[in-house]
Amino acid sequence: MSAAALLKHGSALPPSLAPRGLSRVQAAEYVGISATKFDEMVSDKRMPRPKRIDGRRVWDKVALDEAFAALPNEGETAAGSSLDRILGLANENSSP
Numbered sequence: 001m002s003a004a005a006l007l008k009h010g011s012a013l014p015p016s017l018a019p020r021g022l023s024r025v026q027a028a029e030y031v032g033i034s035a036t037k038f039d040e041m042v043s044d045k046r047m048p049r050p051k052r053i054d055g056r057r058v059w060d061k062v063a064l065d066e067a068f069a070a071l072p073n074e075g076e077t078a079a080g081s082s083l084d085r086i087l088g089l090a091n092e093n094s095s096p
Helices: 003-009 024-031 035-043 061-070 082-087
Strands: 051-053 056-060
Touching: 024 035, 024 056, 024 061, 056 061
Parallel strands: none
Antiparallel strands: 051 056
16 A cells, blocks of 8 residues: 555455454454553453553454453343354253
8 A cells, every 4th residue: 555545444354354452542443442441451350451552542442342242242241242142151040
């Protein structure tokens, strides 16, 4: 890609290829929340911690997808979350 095209589009990646690593603000936007709420969810471990690349903190899009999928749906408790269902934990405490 030429330097002029890079300046116009802001990325060396083709439009069809999303970056794997995201900044804090991009990660928050990716999951649909504010950066402040994202920080809170990282602190309470509902969202993953970033990877370190030299001095930069970068969030892995795949880890964000996994964490987002593990969040409970509206009306569910954390024990009824999709990750618990996938791992078979949602029914562990129920009677046969």
